[in-house]
Amino acid sequence: MIMPNVILDNPPRDVRIDRDDKIKYKSLKDRFDLDNDKAIFLIALNVGFFYDLKLKLKTHPEHMWQLSTFTEEDIRKMILITFYEKKDVDKIFDGKEVIRTSEEYANGGIKKLYKIFIEEGNQKDDTLIVEEIVDQISEKIKNYMEL
Helix, strand or coil: CCCCHHEECCCCCCCEEEEHHHHHHHHHHHCCCCCCCHHHHHHHHHHHCCCCCCCCCCCCEEEEHHHHHCCCCHHHHHHHHHHHHHHCCCCEEEEHHHHHHHHHHHHHHEEEHHHHHHHHHHHHHHHHHHHHHHHHHHHHHHHHHCC
16 A cells, blocks of 8 residues: 555545535445445545536535545546546646545535435345446447547
8 A cells, every 4th residue: 555645745634525424325335235435435436527426525524534545546546537627737646636526526426326226226126226327337438439
């Protein structure tokens, strides 16, 4: 594991979520029988980014994980998402900017995941839900490649 400050300039110590979403993370972690809810954050980050669901955190966010617990690969994905959004090389290693961008995409993504798997998901098998999401992503990628 590499320390985030080796990759990022002036990173925050913690990664945060909206305090009200803590139960969403726990519910999804339990639904998928995961060891920790940090995996849910990373999935929510990707879903939020893919569906362009970026939402600012509320005024009193919950500090959930120390940034040092994320892998080098996790940090690099956060950097790529920030670069894609900002299109500014000067911003991609700004630790505060990278983490804020990641928190905001995860904030939007967790709401979508919770709605799909918890609020609506009781009517469908989880495998079918995942297949529908993959189909949507595949279609979006296909349309993007045709441009």
